[in-house]
Amino acid sequence: AQSVTQLGSHVSVSEGALVLLRCNYSSSVPPYLFWYVQYPNQGLQLLLKYTSAATLVKGINGFEAEFKKSETSFHLTKPSAHMSDAAEYFCAVSYLIQGAQKLVFGQGTRLTINP
Amino acid sequence: EPEVTQTPSHQVTQMGQEVILRCVPISNHLYFYWYRQILGQKVEFLVSFYNNEISEKSEIFDDQFSVERPDGSNFTLKIRSTKLEDSAMYFCASKGQGNSPLHFGNGTRLTVT
Numbered sequence: 146a147q148s149v150t151q152l153g154s155h156v157s158v159s160e161g162a163l164v165l166l167r168c169n170y171s172s173s174v175p176p177y178l179f180w181y182v183q184y185p186n187q188g189l190q191l192l193l194k195y196t197s198a199a200t201l202v203k204g205i206n207g208f209e210a211e212f213k214k215s216e217t218s219f220h221l222t223k224p225s226a227h228m229s230d231a232a233e234y235f236c237a238v239s240y241l242i243q244g245a246q247k248l249v250f251g252q253g254t255r256l257t258i259n260p
Numbered sequence: 261e262p263e264v265t266q267t268p269s270h271q272v273t274q275m276g277q278e279v280i281l282r283c284v285p286i287s288n289h290l291y292f293y294w295y296r297q298i299l300g301q302k303v304e305f306l307v308s309f310y311n312n313e314i315s316e317k318s319e320i321f322d323d324q325f326s327v328e329r330p331d332g333s334n335f336t337l338k339i340r341s342t343k344l345e346d347s348a349m350y351f352c353a354s355k356g357q358g359n360s361p362l363h364f365g366n367g368t369r370l371t372v373t
Contacts, residue, residue, distance in 0.1 A: 179361070188264070188351060189303070189364035196359065235303060245291050245315045246355060248362060250303040 147172045147238045151251035159259045164208075164223040166254045168236030171217065176238045178219040179248065180210055183233040192234075195219060206230070231258045262286040266352050266365035273342055273372055281337045281368045283352030291355040292335045293362065294327065296320075296348040303351065309335065342372045 152167040170176055180192040193204025200212040206229075210221045219236060233255050237248040265284045273279050285292050294306040307317040309327055324340045335354075339346055349369050353362040 181364075186366070188266075188366040189353075191361045191363075194361060237303075245308045245310050246362065247293075247305055247308060247316060248295075249305065250295075252302045 147176065147240060147249045149236050149238050149249055149251035151234075151236050151254050153254055154252060155255045155257065157257040157259060158226050160228055161225050164221070164226045164230065164256065166221040166234050166236075166256065168210075168219045168221065168251060169217050170219060170236075170238045172238055172240060174240050176240065177246075178210075178212060179237040179239070180204065180208070180219075180221050181235045181237060181250075182206075183235065183253075185232070189235065192221070226256075226258050228258050228260065231256055262363075264352055264354055264363050264365035266350075266368050268368060269366065270369045271371070273370070275344060275372055276341050279339050279342055279370065281339075281350050281352075281370070283335045283337070283354075283365055284333055285335055285352065285354030286356070286363055287333070289354035289356045289363070291315075292327075292329065293353040293355070294337045295351040295353065295364075297351065297367075298345075298348040306337075306350075339370075342370075344372050346370060347372045 148171045150169045178195040181189040193202045195212045203209045208223045233253045235253045236251040239246050267282045292309040297303045307321045308315045326338045349367045351367045352365045355362045
């Protein structure tokens, strides 16, 4: 069975500081991993995805994530936080990339940016 | 850019009533999904739908739930007799062929009183 654990339901950083949102996964087969972002009153928007190519994945809005098999992690980072980054972030895992892909989500991390 | 649209954005219903949540997936997509998020909890998979039938469903998706693609554009989730614990945000998603990601709608917040 696949699962995702996001460490920290709430992360608060200062504007301009490093953002680090943690995600660890459990999968019995090679995983496909995703980060989604949810801005207030909006749906889930794909930030980036890992599909067994490069282990360092770059996404939208300056975010990137690194797949580390030895640590079963897929942490999301951004070098310098912006006020507009305030949102809820969800890590998700899937064992299928084509066809009827089913995502298993983590509990989400709410990112707050302090001025 | 094409979007998945969901209506209504907020639905309030009384316990025991039937509700239909509506979604218009992206037009050339082939795979359709419903997920839900109870307040403060994870986004949970409910059901996937392909080729006019359910391809997978979770244990949450019991007999009170059903999905339908009645006219080739809409994708609906029906909850037959709502319970208080059905209160949640319901997300529709669709996906194209191959290696494309899921696209989510903005969700319908269902409140059962």
